[in-house]
Amino acid sequence: MASLPNIVILGDYERALRRFSSWDKLDQKAKLTIHHEPLRDEALYEAVKDADAIAIVRDRSPFNEALIARLPKLKFLMFTGERNGTLEAAALVSRNIPMACTLGGPSKETTAELTWALILGASKRLIEQNKLIASGGWRDSLSVLPMLSGERLGVMGLGAIGSRVARVGAAFGMEVVAWSPRMTPERAAAENAKSVSMEELLKTSKVVTMHLVAGPGTKGLISADQLDLMRPDSILVNTSRSALINMTDLQQALAAGKPGQAAVDVFDIEPLPEKDPLRNTQNLLVTPHLGFIAEPIFATFSKGITETLEAWLEQKPVPHPFKPQ
Numbered sequence: 394m395a396s397l398p399n400i401v402i403l404g405d406y407e408r409a410l411r412r413f414s415s416w417d418k419l420d421q422k423a424k425l426t427i428h429h430e431p432l433r434d435e436a437l438y439e440a441v442k443d444a445d446a447i448a449i450v451r452d453r454s455p456f457n458e459a460l461i462a463r464l465p466k467l468k469f470l471m472f473t474g475e476r477n478g479t480l481e482a483a484a485l486v487s488r489n490i491p492m493a494c495t496l497g498g499p500s501k502e503t504t505a506e507l508t509w510a511l512i513l514g515a516s517k518r519l520i521e522q523n524k525l526i527a528s529g530g531w532r533d534s535l536s537v538l539p540m541l542s543g544e545r546l547g548v549m550g551l552g553a554i555g556s557r558v559a560r561v562g563a564a565f566g567m568e569v570v571a572w573s574p575r576m577t578p579e580r581a582a583a584e585n586a587k588s589v590s591m592e593e594l595l596k597t598s599k600v601v602t603m604h605l606v607a608g609p610g611t612k613g614l615i616s617a618d619q620l621d622l623m624r625p626d627s628i629l630v631n632t633s634r635s636a637l638i639n640m641t642d643l644q645q646a647l648a649a650g651k652p653g654q655a656a657v658d659v660f661d662i663e664p665l666p667e668k669d670p671l672r673n674t675q676n677l678l679v680t681p682h683l684g685f686i687a688e689p690i691f692a693t694f695s696k697g698i699t700e701t702l703e704a705w706l707e708q709k710p711v712p713h714p715f716k717p718q
Contacts, residue, residue, distance in 0.1 A: 399466075400702060401441050402427040404450035406664075407686065413695035422706050431664055438463060446470070446705060448698050451685070453663070455479035461488075469493075469705050471715070473694040474500070474685075482717040492715040493705075495697025498690035505557035507684050508632045511656035512600055515628045515678045516541055539599075539626065542566035547598030548586065549573060549614075550633070555604030556584045562600075570594055574610055595622040600630065601652070607634035615639065620646035627652040632684045635659040640671065647676050658684050 400423045402410065408429055419425050423446075432440050437454055441447055446469040449456070461467070461484040470485060471493040485492055514520065518535050525533060546562035548555045551571045559569045569586040572594045581588035595601060601623065605611050615629070616639040623629065629652045631638055643655060656678040657671075663682055665671060671679060697713070704711045 397422065397424045398445040398706060399424045399443050400426070400446045400448070401444040402448045402450075402698065403432060403437075403440065404453035405429050406431070406450075406453070407691065409691040410450070410695045410698065413688075413692040414699045416699055418703050419699060419706075423702070441467075446702060448472070448702065449477070449480075450694065452477045452479040456484075457481045458484040461485060471495070471698070471701050471711075473497075473697060475713075482715075486717065491711070492717075493701050493711040494713050494715045495701065496693050496713065498685075498693035499687070500685040500690055501553045501557065503687040503690065504554050504632050504684035505561070507658060507680070508554070508558050508602055508604075508630060509561055511630050511632065511658065511678060511680065512541075512602065512628065515630070515654045515656045516600070520678060541599065544568070544599035545570060545597050547572070547589075547594040547601040548604060549591070549594065549601065550604035550606070551576065551581060551584055551586065552604060552606075554633075555602075558602055558604065559584050559586050567600075570598065573605060591619070592622060595619055596624070598627060599624065600628045602630040603633045603637050605633055605637055607636040612636045613639050615643075617642040617646065621651055623652040625650050625653050627654075629655040630657070631655075632658045635661045644670065644674055644677075647674060654678070656680075658682055 400419065405427050406429060410427065428440055432454055438460060441464060443466060444464065445466055447467065449472040451472065451474055456479065458481045461481065467490060469491055472480065473495045474497045475494050482492060517538055521535050542565055544567055546559065546567040546569050548559045548569060548571045550573045551559060559571065562569050563585055570589045571581045571586040572589055572591045576588050578588045614637050620642060640661060646652065647655060654676045658680045659682055660671065671677065701711045
């Protein structure tokens, strides 16, 4: 009797995948292993060395050319969402190993929601207010708070997420300004925003929120010189990619008081190491990369994984084949 195909699922940190679709067929037709802990380097290799097929949640498990070369049994690889920044796909293409992805789900909507949760949490000092109540106190000097209405919202990147964030800002009565490497006055005006230089945006905005794609032209875009331009009462928010901001410079800038606060959901290393100083940096509100962590998205991921792997096992066309550009 032939042995069952060995399928390995990586990166289900939330233990959510089995909640949202039926895995009965896969359990019957394959030897299925789901990993819930972060894996890298040799631990990652040990987990996948005998895999016939691998499914990765987002880009949580980096597969480079060297690792892929050590997987002679690998016949198929898929990932959730429509992009994976830690997969060296060319190494799979050179071996004619097919790839697939899933749909992304409403991640733009959830990231816009989280952006505003961070903006409001920071501006209203919600963590500090909650700790004050928990300690038996009531109002203190931090309870006299500024308003966002009438202030300037600086949106860096006015795409699908940035434009949603901008519309909420306008609804709160904020003046919306925008900048990106290819921003035009017409593009900004289409979202009821004003196109300004990056220098003006940083100097004048109460809230600066990042919604750019991280790439060669935007990596380290915000570092010491740019942070020094910001208002002492401003808030810098990043729910996009950590590479946009030099995080060491940000810690130093917060200590110096410009900007006044920051709120970030993305980090250079994820999960954030247990003793990383970012976990307890003054005036920094941090969340564990929650931008896409929502039930509708994980339902999309789960159904995408099961449908794709079932099709692969049955030698049928997979729903969303991935062909790198």
